Each structure stands twice: as structure tokens, then as C-alpha cells.
Amino acid sequence: MSNDTVTLIDNRTGKRADLPILDPTLGPSTVAIGGLPKALGYFTFDPGFVATASCRSAITYIDGEEGVLLYRGYPIEQLAEQSTFLEVAYLLLYGELPTAEELAAFERSITNHTMINESLKSFFNGFHYDAHPMAMMCGVVGSLSAFYYNHTDINDPADRDLAAHRLIAKMPTIAAACYKHGKGEPFVYPDNRLSYTGNFLRMMFAIPSEPYEVDPVAERALDVLFILHADHEQNASTSTVRLAGSTGAHPYASVAAGIAALWGPAHGGANEAVLRMLEEIGHPDNIPKYIAKAKDKDDPFRLMGFGHRVYKNYDPRAKIIRRHCYEVLEKLGKRNEALLDLAMRLEEVALSDEYFIERKLYPNVDFYTGIIYKALGIPTNMFTVMFAIARTVGWVAHWLEMVSDPELRIGRPRQLYTGPARRDYVALDQRG
């Protein structure tokens, strides 16, 4: 590196190049790197953050080559089999499995905060009945910062905990309200005698003043799905929550940013897209046509629910969900669900195709979930909302970890500037 150059390391290709640190007054150029950290001597170009660690974290470990996922050291398979969602939430937030007393106190705190302020109803009324539930959720969760703005000091650990508990507690209530608003039905208040998922199912499907029995099969099916979706280290939505939170933004606003990031079909929105894709494919005979589309570089279509930035092996969550899918449909008496057979056939065809083998594209967490949600009566446009309820635990766990980190700095990536070099303003009447 000379005084006027900086070494650029391209994380996509591994190539290094000495690039001039241009003085923009020198004239036009294709790449002008203004004000880069010359003292550092190098600069990494990493679109998509493929090889950039943005933080230290003790919450979740992934080995993408081996298909391993641990929450605070515990294998996801053991947690899905033996734990409950709120127990896992405690583990992710506080680092250890709770004792019976700690769990009871945590559950009490969560159930204390399930209600939403009555005036939030007016926010819902501002949305058209056919607004996407993720659009409503994003707006309504962001609006919680207005309700709690004066009561949340992010430098106070007790206030931080309270915000975390409130968010986890209120997400199912807000999610169910999004659904009810779309149907034009009155909201159902939480019943805090029920479990986290039982309460959610009742708020979704009960008609006020009519009796409602929570189906234990549906309750446990949802609990397992929530455990599997609770955290996944620095995925796009969690990174968004961290980036927003790194500025000192309010936790409710930071989580609203995470909901927005989750919504995209390349991330959590894939669960909705998978079901729509399966319905469009319709019959196993049509699978080759869709596989060909997915391989065609001139066609924007991708096989939804396939591929992952970190997993170059079967996503361990997808493996559990595939099995869970069988069991849940069986128990609900819906084993004749043709969509499951279609999805399994699609997986079989893709996994024996050279294109998918070469690129190590396997089913991800979003591939099979929609089939369970559908069997539980949850409409397709609510799938990503379900993901958001569960992922709130990860978002707040990362937010808590980040704001209590003495090394915290504002998140602020740099860029490779590719625009024009300095030039002078031209008066309107002299432009041609």
C-alpha cells in the first residue's frame, strides 16, 4: 500500500487490489473511495456481509457445513423435543435454562403483559381490511414505542428487561388482532390461564362470548415451531434490529425494523411464498417445469424454501419440521394433505438434480412450515406473522446483549463509491 492507495479485499472472490484513494478534485474515475480508513491499510468489500462478523454473541451457534444449531449450547433437536417455547425464551434471554421458580416467575411476567392498550384499536382501524398482516404488525409494534417512550430508559437494566417481556407478551395479541381486523371480527382478549400458544390460538379463532377449547395437538405443534424459529444468530432481521438499536433507538422501534426485514421473501416471507408456490405447482407432474425455471438464470423464479446463506447442508430445523409435519397431520387427521406429498416430491427431485447438489441447496426452515400452519387453519398471509412472534425472542435477546455490551458502537458500514468525481453546479438555463 502506498500513501495514495488502499488494499481492497473482495470477500466474494478473495481477490486483493491496491486502489487509489482518490482526491475527487483530480477528475472522473470509475471507483472513487472517499475518506476511507487509510490508516487501516485495507478495506473489505463484502456485499451481503458474506464474510463479516458484525458483533460478538453468546446466544446461538451455527455450523452450516455440518447442519448444527445450538441455542446457548443446547442442540435444537433436544429443545424441540423436550422444552417449551417460554423456557427456550428464558434460555435465549438469560443464558441458562431456568429453575422451576425462575420459569414460573418468567411466565407470570409474560402473562402480566399480554394486554395491549385499548387505544391501539384505533391504529388497527386505520388499516384497510385487506392490508397485509405484516404491514399492520410492523406499524402497530412501532407504535408501541409511542406508548412506552417515557417509561423506557435503555440504560436501566430493569427497564430493558421490561421492554423485552412486553414485546414477547404482546406479539401474539397483536398478531391475532391483525387477523381479526382482516376478518372484520371483534378482538378477543387474552386469557392468561392459558399457555403462550394456547392463548394465541384462542385469540385467533375464538368468537367472543362463545366457548373455545384449545386443541392440545395444535398448541404443542405451534410451540415446537416457535422454538425452532426463536433465534438464528445474525440473520437479516436480527442484524436489522441490532443496527437500529445500535443508534440508541427505542426497542419497540428497533423490533419494528426487524419485522420489516423479516417480511421479504428472501427471509421470513419465504414461508408464505413456499405455500403459494406449492399451490401454483399443483401436481407432481408440473415439478420438472418449476425446477427448470429455478435453474434458468434469465428467470427470476427461485425454489422458495430452498437454499441458505449459512447452511450448506440440510437445515436441522427443516429436518425436524418435516418429521413434525407428518406427526401433526396424522394427529389432526389430515394425513391426506396432498401438499405434503407434493413438497416431499419436490424436495426429492431437487436434491437429485446436479444444479442443487453443486450449490448445496437444501430445504430451509421455511419449506415445510406452511403445511403445518395451513393444517392448523392459519391463513397463508399470516405465516410470516407467526415467524415474527417467535423471532421476537431472538430479536430482544440480541438487543439486550448488544445494549449491555461495553464495546457497543453505532453500526455504520462503508461503501465503494462509484459515482462521478467532484464537478461544478450548472445553472438550469445552461444545461442541455
Ligand SMILES: CC(=O)SCCNC(=O)CCNC(=O)[C@H](O)C(C)(C)COP(=O)(O)OP(=O)(O)OC[C@H]1O[C@@H](n2cnc3c(N)ncnc32)[C@H](O)[C@@H]1OP(=O)(O)O
Ligand atoms: C428464514 C430464512 O430466511 S431461510 C431463507 C428463506 N429464503 C428462501 O427460501 C428464498 C429462496 N432462497 C434464496 O433466495 C437464497 O438461497 C437465500 C436468500 C436464502 C441465500 O442467498 P445467498 O446466500 O446470497 O445465495 P445466492 O443468492 O448467492 O445463491 C447461490 C447460488 O445458488 C442459487 N440459488 C440459491 N437459492 C436458490 C433457490 N432457492 N432456487 C434456485 N437457485 C438458487 C443462486 O442462483 C446462485 O447460483 P449461481 O452461483 O449460479 O449464481
Ligand SMILES: O=C([O-])CC(=O)C(=O)O
Ligand atoms: O439465518 C438466516 O440467514 C435466515 C434464517 O434461517 C433465519 O433467520 O432463521
